[in-house]
Every structure is written in structure tokens, then in C-alpha cells.
Amino acid sequence: MNEDLLGKCRTCDSQVSREAENCPNCRTVYPSLSEEEVQRYYSNCISCNERLLIRDHLNLKEIVWISIAAVLLVTLWKMIWAWF
Secondary structure, X not given: OOHHHEEEOOOOOOEXXXXXXXXXXXXXXXXXXXXXXXXXXXXXXXXXXXXXXHHHHHHHHHHHHHHHHHHHHHHHHHHHHHHO
16 A cells, blocks of 8 residues: 555554544544644535534444433343342
């Protein structure tokens, strides 16, 4: 692979494509850009800011579903132990 196409993630220093939207290792958005470039990019792009908001909501939904699953598992575990 051409070395000009690869960069380092600013968060975890793993090799990523310069065109990657997310680091496959740590999920950093646009990992090969510097922090200043990312701030400049997002301040000029309304659709990118909206995409970040949608991504945050998806993470919140995941947290809620994991919490519900944990409560159900604990309840089921208590019911099973109550029978013995």
C-alpha cells in the first residue's frame, strides 16, 4: 500500500487511511486530521455537526438497551435462585 495514503490516528497512533472517517481501533472521527483541522472542519460543516449529534443519540440508545438487558438478567438470575 502506498505510504502517502496512510496516516496515524491522533488518539491511539495506529495506522489508518487518510480518507477514513473513523479509526477502526478507537473509533476517533477523522483520525488522520489534527485536532485543529477537525475543529475547523466541523465549525464549517452543519451536516457534519448533525451527524455527530445523531451518533451521540445512537450511543445513548445503546446504553439504555444495555441497561435494560442488565436489569432483566439480574431479575432472571434472582428468580432462578429463588426456586432453589
